[in-house]
Amino acid sequence: MRDVCIVGGGVAGLAVSIFTARAGLDTLVVDGGESILARNASLENYPGFPNGVDARRYLQLTREQASEAGATFELGHVTSVEAKDATNFEAGFVLETEAGEPLEARRVVAASWSDSEYLVPLDVGRTQRGSKHFVSVDEGGRTAVDGVYAAGRVAGEPHQTIVAAGHGAKVALAVIHDSDANFYHDWVVPEGYFTGRGREVPPACEEIDDTERRRRDERARTRLLEAFDEPLEEVPTMHPSVERE
Template identity: 85%
Template sequence: MRDVCIVGGGVSGLAASIFTARAGLDTLVVDGGESILARNASLENYPGFPDGVDARRYLQLVREQARNAGATFELGRVTSVEPRDEDDLEAGFVLETEVGDPLEARRVIAASWSDSEYLVPLDVGRTQRGSKHFVAVDDAGRTAVDGVYAAGRIAGEPHQTIVAAGHGAKVGLAAIHDSEVNFYHDWVVPEGYFTGRGRDVPPGCEEIDDEQRRRRDDRARETILEAFSEPLEEVPTMHPSVDED
């Protein structure tokens, strides 16, 4: 029984997984194999990259960050999600996949644009617009079914990477809050930030001294320098309709 199962390994699902895993929740990401972001020739409106960034490189780094946070991954496609007990949603959910044994999780985050057929058994309230289906959510990404959330484009958010990342983080925080884990802020702060004011370090926070800060900065720079030392050989994925033609 996982604490959280995230369906979709794109930007919103990965962002949610970083937060839930860092909060100590056992987090599994079921990755369908490709994010729509991989179709971008160049990602050029994401803050922090003045001249843009290769979208596939960006996805690689976010996946690495999720793994470093403690999230685990399984490649595959979820075909249905159902409650383990119709009368007790706190008992969690069973997720059937195309291959392998069923998965079990206390909470499910749908982040799988544009596939949402697996949610039909839950009656979360899907709305069709053209050929796509969207899931109704509240301001925090909660659906009509307790323990089930939706993040990113599937929840009607704009089709922008920065928005997907932000909404995924917001939904991850909602799942953390509903899980009632001991959590305050996902902050790493200088030594003495809290204790220097006579306060305990809050749950989810960490104080580090200057030596630790420099060591982490060195590691962060090494990671980025290595990631961008050579061009990525992967090319954008073309829209399926173009491939068919």
């Protein structure tokens, strides 16, 4: 049984997975195949990219970051989620997919805009607006069912990449808190930041010396230079209602 199963491999789901995996939770992302962000021609309002960034490149790097954090991925569509024990949600959940063996997880995060039909058996509190359904959540992304969360657009958040990423991180912190993982803050700080004040390094924090800081910086710069060395050949995915020649 996984600690966390995230349904949806878009921005919100990837953000959740980075934080939960780094917190030491066994994290699986069930990816439906393509994020809606892949329709974006140029992502130009995400902090840190003064001239914008190719949306598919951003997704590629974010997925890579989640993998390096320890998250694993499975391609497929979840068709239903049910509690293993309807009287005790702590027993976890069973996720049925279109193909393959059922998956089990202690906690489930819905991050799958715009599909949430698989949540119907749980009665989490879905609200219809036009042709879409949103999942009702509290400020931490918790639904009416203990152990089930929703992140990003499916949770009613605005349709912006930076908001989806931020909400995914916020929901991840709620998941981490509810799991009782030994966690304080996800910080990497200079050597002596805590110990220099007579404190122990808190859980999920790390102190590194300047040599290690420079090594990590070099590794990060090298990877980004490689990633942006050549343009991606992939083109944006058009909206399904638009015919393309």
